[in-house]
Amino acid sequence: xxxxxxxxxxxxxxxxxxxxxxxxxxxxxxxxxxxxxxxxxxxxxxxxxxxxxxxxxxxxxxxxxxxxxxxxxxxxxxxxxxxxxxxxxxxxxxxxxxxxxxxxxxxxxxxxxxxxxxxxxxxxxxxxxxx
Numbered sequence: 001x002x003x004x005x006x007x008x009x010x011x012x013x014x015x016x017x018x019x020x021x022x023x024x025x026x027x028x029x030x031x032x033x034x035x036x037x038x039x040x041x042x043x044x045x046x047x048x049x050x051x052x053x054x055x056x057x058x059x060x061x062x063x064x065x066x067x068x069x070x071x072x073x074x075x076x077x078x079x080x081x082x083x084x085x086x087x088x089x090x091x092x093x094x095x096x097x098x099x100x101x102x103x104x105x106x107x108x109x110x111x112x113x114x115x116x117x118x119x120x121x122x123x124x125x126x127x128x129x130x131x
Contacts, residue, residue, distance in 0.1 A: 037049065037052040037053055037056060037092045038052075038092075039092055039093060039094045040092060040093055040094060040097065040118070041094040041096075041097065042094070042096075042097055042118065046114075046118040046119055046120075047119065049092070050114075050115070050119075052092075053088075053089055053092050056088060056092075057085060057088065057089075060084075060088065062081055062084060062085040062088065062107070064081070065081055065082050065085040065106075065107035065108060066107060066108050066111055067108070068108075079105070082105060082106055082107050083105060085107035086104055086105060086106070086107050086110050089107060089110055089111065089114075090102065090110075101113065101114070
């Protein structure tokens with residue numbers, strides 16, 4: 001009788017191990033991918049840097065913070081996502097460029113301030129934006 005119980009427990013353990021390693025619909029394979037972004041130092045191409053940072057925000061499912069707050073997210077969660085997104089954006093800025101933006105808590109405002117300062121209206125940038 002005790003031998004049967006041990007066998008039953010072993011079978012249940014095998015089932016739980018195999019079911020926990022089975023793929024689920026909630027898993028996102030890209031979440032394990034680490035995108036590398038060179039730090040923006042003010043002299044490299046801001047448009048390209050911005051595109052790469054946006055890819056990171058998409059990867060981390062934080063791109064929504066660049067829009068208005070959705071109604072289905074509560075204020076506390078929205079604040080937390082914004083702080084995380086701001087930290088992510090700032091992490092790709094050179095140390096000298098971070099200082100003016102270190103207290104910003106709205107990713108949308110931070111993104112716009114960086115665009116206003118570094119997205120010049122040169123012909124090269126306009127052509128890049130049209131593409």
